[in-house]
Amino acid sequence: xxxxxxxxxxxxxxxxxxxxxxxxxxxxxxxxxxxxxxxxxxxxxxxxxxxxxxxxxxxxxxxxxxxxxxxxxxxxxxxxxxxxxxxxxxxxxxxxxxxxxxxxxxxxxxxxxxxxxxxxxxxxxxxxxxxxxxxxxxxxxxxxxxxxxxxxxxxxxxxxxxxxxxxxxxxxxxxxxxxxxxxxxxxxxxxxxxxxxxxxxxxxxxxxxxxxxxxxxxxxxxxxxxxxxxxxxxxxxxxxxxxxxxxxxxxxxxxxxxxxxxxxxxxxxxxxxxxxxxxxxxxxxxxxxxxxxxxxxxxxxxxxxxxxxxxxxxxxxxxxxxxxxxxxxxxxxxxxxxxxxxxxxxxxxxxx
Numbered sequence: 001x002x003x004x005x006x007x008x009x010x011x012x013x014x015x016x017x018x019x020x021x022x023x024x025x026x027x028x029x030x031x032x033x034x035x036x037x038x039x040x041x042x043x044x045x046x047x048x049x050x051x052x053x054x055x056x057x058x059x060x061x062x063x064x065x066x067x068x069x070x071x072x073x074x075x076x077x078x079x080x081x082x083x084x085x086x087x088x089x090x091x092x093x094x095x096x097x098x099x100x101x102x103x104x105x106x107x108x109x110x111x112x113x114x115x116x117x118x119x120x121x122x123x124x125x126x127x128x129x130x131x132x133x134x135x136x137x138x139x140x141x142x143x144x145x146x147x148x149x150x151x152x153x154x155x156x157x158x159x160x161x162x163x164x165x166x167x168x169x170x171x172x173x174x175x176x177x178x179x180x181x182x183x184x185x186x187x188x189x190x191x192x193x194x195x196x197x198x199x200x201x202x203x204x205x206x207x208x209x210x211x212x213x214x215x216x217x218x219x220x221x222x223x224x225x226x227x228x229x230x231x232x233x234x235x236x237x238x239x240x241x242x243x244x245x246x247x248x249x250x251x252x253x254x255x256x257x258x259x260x261x262x263x264x265x266x267x268x269x270x271x272x273x274x275x276x277x278x279x280x281x282x283x284x285x286x287x288x289x290x291x292x293x294x295x296x297x298x299x300x301x302x303x304x305x306x307x308x309x310x311x312x313x314x315x316x317x318x319x320x321x322x323x324x325x326x327x328x329x330x331x332x333x334x335x336x337x338x339x340x341x342x343x344x345x346x347x348x349x350x351x352x
Contacts, residue, residue: 001050002348003068004058010050017095018073027081043080051347056329057145061217061248063103065152069096070103074337086336090124106130106335108185110178130333133188137261137287140329141251141268143221152247155208155215162212169207190256194239197254198229201244208247221272221324222249228271229253235311240264261330262293267309268328275323286330 001010010016026043030036038046052071058064073093077084090101094111101124102109114122150158159166177196184192208215218226222245233239241264242254253268255261265284274283308318343350 001052003052004054014069014096018069018092019076021092021095022073022076022080022082025077025080025082025084027083029079029081048076048079049348053347056140057142057250059147059151060142060145060250061152061246062140062142062250062252063099063246065097066099066103069093069100071337072096073100074104075339078339087123087125091120091122094122094124104336107132107333110182127182128185130335133185133333135188135257136333137255137258138331138333139253139255139261139264139268140331141225141253141272142326142329143219143225143249143251143324145326150215150217150247155211155217155247158215159207159211163207163210165203165210166207169203173203190242191239194233194242194254197242197244198239205245217247217249218245219249221321222251224271224321224324225251225253225268228267231311232267232309258289258293265328265330268325270308271318271320272325273320273322274327282327284328284330286328287332 001008001015010019023043026040028040029038050072052068054064054067056062056064070093073089073096076082077089077092082089086104090104093104094101098111101122102111105124105126107129108127110125110127112121112123112125114120116122177200180192181196183189184196205218208217226243226245229241229243233241240255240260244252244254246252253264255264269284274280312318
């Protein structure tokens with residue numbers, strides 16, 4: 001397997017668990033055009049060449065493992081003619097990365113805990129598809145592309161073993177919050193959605209600090225982004241946007257619509273302008289519609305973002321942190337894995 005152009009080993013338990021489960025469920029495969037016929041049990045001895053590429057940082061708290069394992073399981077299941085539906089495939093994907101079970105669907109997805117000791121009923125369930133609340137705009141602030149010191153898996157294990165707060169969170173807070181979030185999503189209640197998203201993110205990092213030794217995923221830039229959003233929300237008297245930080249320093253900020261997303265981007269670019277040697281096209285990636293609607297076409301237009309936002313605490317010159325954010329990604333709620341037709345989409349040569 002090659003990940004982002006570098007060969008990696010598949011000997012680890014997470015990969016082997018997924019491959020074993022897929023082989024056990026494999027079916028016959030026939031491609032008459034290429035003269036290929038594979039029996040069900042042939043998959044146990046055949047080898048595959050896998051190429052995977054992320055268009056966002058790996059191992060930085062932006063769910064690269066979830067995306068990678070979801071696509072790995074989905075694509076191999078299609079290749080091996082596995083007949084299980086997405087919910088059953090999600091039980092395989094979560095053996096690679098827990099969150100990967102949710103990434104097999106688009107839109108809003110819940111990972112159900114289940115009751116069986118085998119984990120067979122711990123599956124992902126789609127709560128609403130990607131078109132249910134398509135006004136939402138998501139801006140990701142990539143603060144750091146460096147691999148984090150504590151992985152999500154080892155961090156969670158240490159928290160379970162040493163944090164007393166996580167027990168309260170798991171038994172009392174999370175069950176109620178899931179029900180409240182489901183209702184907020186169902187009703188498209190952004191105020192409720194935003195409050196609970198921010199609160200859950202903050203409590204997650206409180207658990208990290210309650211772990212021994214403490215796990216520090218967020219950095220100074222993360223806290224500045226959090227503070228900027230909180231000041232804006234408090235100034236308006238209602239949540240304008242929601243933030244969440246996973247196991248890393250990078251911020252995921254959700255706006256209810258395009259107009260608020262424009263205001264959000266203005267604030268982010270005001271406080272975190274790109275470094276002098278950066279191009280706008282490499283500093284704001286993804287949905288260019290947000291840039292065009294806001295009228296940002298060059299770095300000079302960012303430098304002209306004046307005055308500071310009205311919620312700034314005083315009239316003193318606002319401090320700006322040029323270069324502290326690597327880049328921004330603009331996106332929306334998306335689909336799950338999809339098959340791309342055509343050899344021009346392949347990451348490796350179809351001939352060799």
